[in-house]
Amino acid sequence: xxxKELRYxxxxxxxxxxxxxxxxxxxxxxxxxxxxxxxxYLYFEEMNIDPADPTNPDRDRFVLSKGxxxxxxxGVMAERGYFPKEEIPTLRHxxxxxxxxxxxxxxxxxxxxxxSLGQGISVACGMAKGAKIQNKDFRVYTLLGDGELEEGQVWxxxxxxxxxxxxxxxxxxxxxxxxIDGTITEVNNPYPIDKKFEAFNFHVINIDGNDFDxxxxxxxxARETKGMPTAIVCKTVKGKGVSFMENNVAWHGVAPNDxxxxxxxxxxxxxxxxxx
Numbered sequence: 327x328x329x330k331e332l333r334y335x336x337x338x339x340x341x342x343x344x345x346x347x348x349x350x351x352x353x354x355x356x357x358x359x360x361x362x363x364x365x366x367y368l369y370f371e372e373m374n375i376d377p378a379d380p381t382n383p384d385r386d387r388f389v390l391s392k393g394x395x396x397x398x399x400x401g402v403m404a405e406r407g408y409f410p411k412e413e414i415p416t417l418r419h420x421x422x423x424x425x426x427x428x429x430x431x432x433x434x435x436x437x438x439x440x441x442s443l444g445q446g447i448s449v450a451c452g453m454a455k456g457a458k459i460q461n462k463d464f465r466v467y468t469l470l471g472d473g474e475l476e477e478g479q480v481w482x483x484x485x486x487x488x489x490x491x492x493x494x495x496x497x498x499x500x501x502x503x504x505x506i507d508g509t510i511t512e513v514n515n516p517y518p519i520d521k522k523f524e525a526f527n528f529h530v531i532n533i534d535g536n537d538f539d540x541x542x543x544x545x546x547x548a549r550e551t552k553g554m555p556t557a558i559v560c561k562t563v564k565g566k567g568v569s570f571m572e573n574n575v576a577w578h579g580v581a582p583n584d585x586x587x588x589x590x591x592x593x594x595x596x597x598x599x600x601x602x
Contacts, residue, residue: 327371329538333601335405336366337594340567342401344590346417346424347581353418353426356577357471358398360502360535360562365402367541368467377407380435386464387453389438391446392471392500393427394579399436400424408435444477446470447497451483454495454555465549469498473505475516481526487555488527495555496548497528500535502564504575523557535560569593 339362347353369375373386390399397417404411409423416422423432427441437453440446450468457464474480487495499519507513516522520530529551533540541560548556564578565571568590582590 330601332363332366332370332538334598335370335402336362337567337598337601338405339366339398339401341591341594342404342411342414343397344568344582344587344594346397346400346414348584348587349415350418350426351581353397353581354394354579355397355568355581356504356564356571356574356579357392357500357502358395358401359566359568359571360564361395361398361469361500362401362566363536363538363541364469364498364500364560364562365398366405367538367545369402369406371542372545373467374464375406377403377435380408384462384464387437387450387466389446389450389453389466389468390428390440391450391468392443392474393439393441393446395469395471395500396424396426396428399428403433403435409433443471443474444479444483447480448483448486450495450497451487451490451492454487454492455490457494458490458492463494465494465496467496467498469500471505472499472501472503472510472516472519473513475499475519475522476510476514481522484523484526484528484557491527491553492555493552496545497523497555497557498535499557499559500562501559502562504564504573504578506575506578508575519559520557523559527554528557529554531556531558533558533560535562536566567594567597
């Protein structure tokens with residue numbers, strides 16, 4: 327798939343993030359928008375998956391460790407055909423399949439119920455180790471927030487992954503530099519992120535996580551890396567694509583009101599027109 331097609335799908339995912347959170351009057355648009363390009367590349371290009379067969383034992387696995395950005399995951403799953411886009415406005419509604427955090431119980435295609443920060447990467451490590459034990463070729467991808475790196479469990483998991491040489495595991499960090507209480511440097515500075523993963527015996531790649539050429543090259547490098555897991559540290563823009571949300575910590579966990587919804591959708595429609 328070429329970059330124009332990927333950009334189109336990512337922009338559609340961003341629209342669904344705004345539609346879902348606006349309808350729910352709750353949710354986490356900022357970090358969902360920053361990761362939309364990563365979600366899109368994984369689901370449309372990188373992973374061996376089939377929406378028509380979401381439980382195939384040989385499929386690649388994805389664990390959204392930063393589970394609060396479920397609006398982004400739901401957006402890409404709908405765009406990829408796992409469920410109808412018409413369900414997006416049911417986000418966080420009572421009885422809906424699209425819960426506030428991903429739930430395996432409700433939605434086929436979710437590989438892990440997540441949301442308690444730090445736990446997703448641990449489960450991803452278990453999946454990757456399980457593949458090794460069973461001599462399976464599937465790969466495991468997990469997406470973490472940079473604020474999530476403040477959880478000690480992340481580094482226990484990283485220690486395990488490095489020690490067990492889990493070269494079928496790719497840890498992706500959405501490094502938008504903002505968390506709920508401010509910049510990550512102000513709250514509890516996890517930098518240098520790359521050096522920390524290197525210390526745990528990871529192959530580390532630093533990229534612009536909103537650039538498809540760089541995402542593509544990093545994923546290729548990860549597949550070619552043997553004998554150690556890979557961490558891809560992605561510099562991104564929180565709120566990417568929506569003018570008033572970009573790099574604004576206030577949009578970590580707040581839904582747009584009706585007026586803001588209209589502005590956001592016009593921003594994304596304009597981007598869509600530019601893509602062509």
